[in-house]
Structures are given as C-alpha cells and as structure tokens.
Amino acid sequence: MAGVASTLAKKRALAAGFGTNANASKYLNQDFESLRSECLSRGSLFTDSTFPAEPASLGFNELGPRSSKTRGVQWKRPGELVSRPEFIVGGASRTDICQGGLGDCWLLAAIASLTLNEDVMARVVPAGQGFGRGEYAGIFHFQFWQFGEWVDVVIDDRLPAKDGELLFVHSAEGSEFWSALLEKAYAKVNGCYEALSGGSTTEGFEDFTGGIAENYDLKKAPSNMFQIIRKALASGALLGCSIDITSQADSEAITNQKLVKGHAYSLTGAIEVNYRGRKEKLVRVRNPWGTVEWTGAWSDNSSEWNSVDVSERDNVKADDGEFWMSFSDFTRHYHRLELCTLTPDTLTTDDVKHWSVSNYDGAWRKGSTAGGCRNNPYTFWMNPQFKIKLEEEDDDPGDDEVGCSFVVGLIQKNRRRMRKAGEDMHTIGFAIYEVPEQFHGQREVHLDKNYFLSHAQTARSETFINLREVSTRFKLPPGEYLIVPSTFEANLNGDFCLRVFSEKQAETLPCDDPVKAELEDVRNNSTLLYSTILYSTLHYSTLQYSTLQYSTLLYSTILYSTILYTTILYTTLQYSTDGFSLDTARIMVNLMDDSGNGKLGLGEFATLWKKIQKYLSIYKSNDMDGSGCMSTPEMRMALNKAGFSLNNTLHQVLAARYGEADMTIDFDNFVACAMRLEMMFKVFKKLDMNDTGFIELDFFQVRTLNCSLIKSLCFFFQF
Numbered sequence: 001m002a003g004v005a006s007t008l009a010k011k012r013a014l015a016a017g018f019g020t021n022a023n024a025s026k027y028l029n030q031d032f033e034s035l036r037s038e039c040l041s042r043g044s045l046f047t048d049s050t051f052p053a054e055p056a057s058l059g060f061n062e063l064g065p066r067s068s069k070t071r072g073v074q075w076k077r078p079g080e081l082v083s084r085p086e087f088i089v090g091g092a093s094r095t096d097i098c099q100g101g102l103g104d105c106w107l108l109a110a111i112a113s114l115t116l117n118e119d120v121m122a123r124v125v126p127a128g129q130g131f132g133r134g135e136y137a138g139i140f141h142f143q144f145w146q147f148g149e150w151v152d153v154v155i156d157d158r159l160p161a162k163d164g165e166l167l168f169v170h171s172a173e174g175s176e177f178w179s180a181l182l183e184k185a186y187a188k189v190n191g192c193y194e195a196l197s198g199g200s201t202t203e204g205f206e207d208f209t210g211g212i213a214e215n216y217d218l219k220k221a222p223s224n225m226f227q228i229i230r231k232a233l234a235s236g237a238l239l240g241c242s243i244d245i246t247s248q249a250d251s252e253a254i255t256n257q258k259l260v261k262g263h264a265y266s267l268t269g270a271i272e273v274n275y276r277g278r279k280e281k282l283v284r285v286r287n288p289w290g291t292v293e294w295t296g297a298w299s300d301n302s303s304e305w306n307s308v309d310v311s312e313r314d315n316v317k318a319d320d321g322e323f324w325m326s327f328s329d330f331t332r333h334y335h336r337l338e339l340c341t342l343t344p345d346t347l348t349t350d351d352v353k354h355w356s357v358s359n360y361d362g363a364w365r366k367g368s369t370a371g372g373c374r375n376n377p378y379t380f381w382m383n384p385q386f387k388i389k390l391e392e393e394d395d396d397p398g399d400d401e402v403g404c405s406f407v408v409g410l411i412q413k414n415r416r417r418m419r420k421a422g423e424d425m426h427t428i429g430f431a432i433y434e435v436p437e438q439f440h441g442q443r444e445v446h447l448d449k450n451y452f453l454s455h456a457q458t459a460r461s462e463t464f465i466n467l468r469e470v471s472t473r474f475k476l477p478p479g480e481y482l483i484v485p486s487t488f489e490a491n492l493n494g495d496f497c498l499r500v501f502s503e504k505q506a507e508t509l510p511c512d513d514p515v516k517a518e519l520e521d522v523r524n525n526s527t528l529l530y531s532t533i534l535y536s537t538l539h540y541s542t543l544q545y546s547t548l549q550y551s552t553l554l555y556s557t558i559l560y561s562t563i564l565y566t567t568i569l570y571t572t573l574q575y576s577t578d579g580f581s582l583d584t585a586r587i588m589v590n591l592m593d594d595s596g597n598g599k600l601g602l603g604e605f606a607t608l609w610k611k612i613q614k615y616l617s618i619y620k621s622n623d624m625d626g627s628g629c630m631s632t633p634e635m636r637m638a639l640n641k642a643g644f645s646l647n648n649t650l651h652q653v654l655a656a657r658y659g660e661a662d663m664t665i666d667f668d669n670f671v672a673c674a675m676r677l678e679m680m681f682k683v684f685k686k687l688d689m690n691d692t693g694f695i696e697l698d699f700f701q702v703r704t705l706n707c708s709l710i711k712s713l714c715f716f717f718q719f
Contacts, residue, residue, distance in 0.1 A: 045138030059194025110204025372490025
C-alpha cells in the first residue's frame, strides 16, 4: 500500500480504537487468542513462522550465523529446560531479571522498573497465559508501544539456549520464564536479538509505557533534582541511571565500591530518613545483573542503618542486586538519570497529575523534506514543521520563572530493524522558533527559507545525537511556536514521530502548505506566433528526422509529440534534452484539448507553446548555479512559482518520481511534472463541481475518464 493510502488506513484504524492503550493492534496480523485456540484444539504447540528459531533471529554480526558466540545454540522450549516451568512465580519482581550474553542491560533496567508499576506491568504482560493445563500451547504474547500505537506481539516459546542454559535474560529462580519471553517478543519487534545490543533505558521505558523520557546530566542537575525524582516515582514514572565511561576499556568495569561503569541501573525508590538528628536523602538503585552491589555508605548491613529507627528500617529493605545510597553519593558517582513520564491513558488513577499529549508522524526524504540542521541554511526550511500554541502558564507558586512547561520528544522510527542492512541511528534534533504574528492562528503555511535566514531560533533540543529519541523540557512565555525536527546532515531518509507533552492544555498541529493551484492564463491569439511555431516545427522536423524516426514518433497517433519535441529543442536552444516522452505528450494534448477529439487546434497548440516557454523561464530562474540542471530542492520553489501549492507528501513523491539519483531534475522531467500536476488539478476541479475539496467517482464516471486522466488522478492519490 502506498504512502497516502497507508496513512489513511492507519488514521481510520486509530479512529476505530485500534492501536490505543486499551486495544492494541495485532502485530503482523497475528491474533493470540485464535492462534492459541487453534493449537489447543489440534493438540500441537505453536510455531511462529514470522520469527523462526533460526540463526537470522539471533543476529547478523557478533551473533550472526558464523559467529563463535552462536555455535552450539539450540532453541528449547521451557519444558525442555526445566521439569516444571512457570510463567510468573509469586508476582513479577525485579529479581526475575538477570542479564545473559547480550548487551541489553538498558532494556533489562527498564524491565526492572516496569515491575514496580502493576498497571503498566499488566499492560505489557497480559494476564491469562502460562504453562498450566488448558492454557499452554507454546504461544505467548506481549504488548509494546511503537511510535504512536500499541501493538500485540505473538511469539512461540522456543528460546535460544547453550549447554542447557538460556543464552540471554533469565530469572534467578531458574524455572520462571516471563522475562525471557518478554525479551524475545521485543527482539521480534526489532528484527533480531542482536538489534537490542546497546541502547538507552529511556527507549525501553517508552516502549513499555508510551510515555516520554527525559535525560538529566547529574553533574549539572537542577537544585530540586531529589524532589523531581520523588514526584516522578510517586506518579508512576520509570527511572534509570548510569555511570559514564571514558574509554572502551571502562565498559562494565567495576569500581572499588562495586559500581559498574557504562551499565544501566534502575532507580526504584527515594526517601528521607531521620539520621543523627537530621534528614538524610536516600535513593534505591537496582543492578539488573541481580548481583554486584554498592558497598559504600547506606549499603546493605552498613553501620549507618544502626542510627536509623527500626520503624523506618522496615521500609527500606532491598533485594539482591538492589541497594540504598545517599543522594549526595548518588549524584557524585552517577552521571546520567533517565526519567519517563507516563501518558494519561497509561495512568489509571486521578491521584497523579496528567499531562496533555500530542503525537504526529513525519518523514525526511532526500531531495524534498530532508533539509538537515541549521548548518544547511538553504535547505533547512524544507524540513517538516509543527506549530504549538501555549496559552496557560504553569501553576508553580514557588517558581520565579513564569511560563508554560512542555517536553518535546523526537523519535526516529524503526532504525534498530535496519541494522541488518547496515543502517543505524541518524543524528537528530530540533529547533523552536517564534511564529510571526501575521501567521498566528494559521495552520496551512510552511515558512520558507527567507524566514529562517532572517530569524534566530528561540530554543532548541539540548543536543543533536544518534539516539532513537531526543527530548528536552522547555518553559516559554505564552504564544505560538514552530518546532522544526531534522537530521543533523541534509538528505538523509528517515521516518520520525514528534510528541509534545505539556503541563497545561496546549494545541500542537502539523504545518503544511495547502494543496491548490493558481495557474496563469497564457492563451495568445497572435498570428505571428502561429507562423513562427509552424515554421520551426516543419523546418526542424524535416531536417532532423529520418523517415523511420518520424514514423516512430507518429506511431502513437499523437502528431504533437513531434511538434512539442522540435518546439522546445530547437526554438529555445537553451538546454540539452532527449525530448518529451510520448506519455508526456499525451498529457499535454489532453490538458489543452478542450474539444475532446484527441487533437490540438492551432490556438490550443499556441497556448501550449506559451506554457512551455513559461516553464522554461521558471526553470532557468531556479537553476541557481547555472548548471543546466535544477536540483530537487530548487524544484520545490520552481513549482511554487508556477502556481502550485503542494504539501510535504506530494513534494516527496515528485522528488522520488522525477528526480535523478544525484537529486537533479532536467527540463524535460520538470515540464512533465508540471503538466501532470496541471492535468490533475484540472480533472479534480472538473469533478468537484461544488468546490468542496472532495470528489466521489461512481463506476460510470471512472469508465468515461480516458487513460491519461485516470493516471493523473492515481498519481495524485499515489494508488
């Protein structure tokens, strides 16, 4: 299904409630209940053909088919590993998650935090599945948030094992398998297990909650950082932390006080206790390894606990791999804190504050909407643009800074799945501009390069970085602002999801030019012009074509393909050309043929000639470097001068269809593009007799349209 049709289908599905928190879409159209029922009735165990127990599901490089790490790996069902497998024993807990031979500690830290929130856990790990009689059929399912929608992912329970032990995540219990099966489902969504190697805990946080994540540098932490942590934990947010490394040799190196560098931890608690006549701030941290714990102050069995009342000590017990430390030690030893705020549809209680959420999909496409960052001043404006309207200021009586708080998150989509093809994360970020007053309240406007060349940004993402998401918290005065997401380099293809979380209600909408055409009437009745055209046509067609070539051009029965070819090639002598294709000639004839007889009269042909001359003038004025070829970014401005207002989606299609691999477009293709657009608008306007902006075609109307008209409409709708 093509772009527009796919987008419409997705919108209809969301409007019908599919993909929401309460009704996840079926990933790869696999329905868990029907598949399990089918297996139970047959008395067979489910085998998932969409994620097979094969080397390709493990990885492509370090875990590839020829890797020593995968030699001897066998796919085993839990019943083949232990005598009495269990899905969850005594409730899911943080100790159920022990890291295996995969560098996905970031994911496991997120899973550990997941267990602290029963509602979120029940969302990701649906109830009603296990190894009991009447329910076990070798099939399980989990639910994840993926770039704006929830998906239900089905897997079989064949897990990679070596020497009788699970290769990747496992529980300390040994007989408990929910965490290993969850990891497999997440690997399926991302293409393979190896795709999960390396990442940020916030990525897991978001895919388990649909929330938005923030990153804090603890060396530059705000003065109220401890309060932010406590409020976040109280509102059900997920938190992770880590220690930076200065070299690869530092990776997972263990300090003297048993902290692991470059390792993802979960932050699971924050309290204040009375200690020697003062309040001591403490935080609770978990190592997903389930072992290797902090040995400094406030660690397990440390002397500091002897000075805390027994009643308070009962509330601060820690499990294996989990430990307490003072907040001051925490900020001294750890470098990064990752916090994920949950969406209103994830929160099931009104006891916590709900933020307003907006979510939009977009795309960067080479030559049309991939303008790069502000370092690319002549293409930056081509990036997609989004407007946010801030009206209500925060309710923070103790805060001297007046303004509206909001968090912008920019996610690049499906990049992990592309690792098999050698792709990886782009370096992404965004800039924020104040909307000019004359454009307030308008949505159908895409600000051009002149605006960005003459105006400074109001704010921007904290950094451009090659992570899945870049997010930053802002506090700006009430007003209208423009968010421009981009890759750092121009002309990189990618899909993205832009989200805005605001403390108060705020309106966020995509900004794009309307789809319309204001075309100049170029009809001309000059007898001298007719004579010039006919002379040029007859003279140059006689000189340049052999009888065979001439007959070939006439084969389509469109004489005017020859006329148009000689007209533009020899009367202008401006650009080298191979001539217009017969298909383009048909479009030209159909565009100008008011009588419907498939031929052009002298006046119609004169008008067409004038139109081509106009396009030549536009082409020359937008060939900025005088190379004789216009670039696809220049084409966008050229079409605008020709009277076409088009949205981002159409510009992407035009650049892909008419541009060359080097992002150039020759004059022939430019005219073909403009003529087809003009035909499309002409046909649409003719069918939209009441000027509603919508058309409906019955079977008879479709039959009466000729081939070129149908092609033009299909071109527009991308079917």
